[in-house]
Amino acid sequence: MVLIYSTPIEKWECAYKECGAKCCTGGREVTAGDIRRIARATGLKPEKFVHLEDEKGLFRLKNGDRCVFLNDDYSCRLHKRGVKPIFCRMYPFKFEGVIYADEIVLKVKVTDNCPGIGRGHKIGEDLEATIEELGNKFVNEIKDFLRLKGEGLSNESIIGRD
Ligand code: SF4
Ligand code: SF4
Structure with a gap:
């Protein structure tokens, strides 16, 4: 389940060059599935x-104040390979936390001070549906991971699975 905390936004287009890819800080939250997809696509x-x-x-991507995959021109090295982490595909919504209860709930919120809000394409139900779909994918990948951990598998073997 995905909870979206934010006031509705009407238009959005990522202006990463303008904000210096503010969202691409080190420590981006990723799932074992994200790690597996990135490792396979990049070697x-x-x-x-x-x-x-x-x-x-x-899990968290490495690096201090910027992401390990961020280029000097603020583009993402994973974009053309089609393996950006789930959360990177949820911009302008950012991770707010996970509630681990009977049902795992993901919380997301529109990122603060985003210069892309109010620009570009009109946001409709499509974006909300995409956010919901990506959020549920995240939740399912967390559930799978916890199940496999419960069966005694190590992080490395879960990440390396087909
Ligand atoms: S979502 Fe907004 S704040 Fe984040 S990189 Fe894009 S323009 Fe910048
Ligand atoms: S993986 Fe790409 S889009 Fe995601 S935080 Fe890193 S540079 Fe930004």
Whole structure:
């Protein structure tokens, strides 16, 4: 389930060059599935780009104040490979937390001070449906991870699974 906390936005287009890719900070939250997809598409070993310790299925990309995949022109190295992490595909909504209850709930909120809000394409039900779909994918990947951990698998073997 996905909870979206925000006032409705009518238009949005990512203006990453203008804000210096403000959303692309180090420590982006990723799932084991994100890590697997990135590792396969780039040939990088997971330990090169992500901390391999998880917090209830949530991992974090490496680096200090900027993402390890951010280019100098603020573009994303993963974009053309089609393997941006689930949360990066949810912009302008950002991660707000996970509630671990009988049902796992993901909380997202429109990012603060985003110069892309009010510009570009009209946002309709399509974006909301996409956010919902991506959020549910995230929740399902967390659930799968927790199930496999419960069966005694290590983080490395879960990430390396087909
Ligand atoms: S979503 Fe907004 S704040 Fe984030 S990179 Fe795009 S324009 Fe910048
Ligand atoms: S993976 Fe790409 S879009 Fe996501 S935070 Fe890093 S540079 Fe930004």
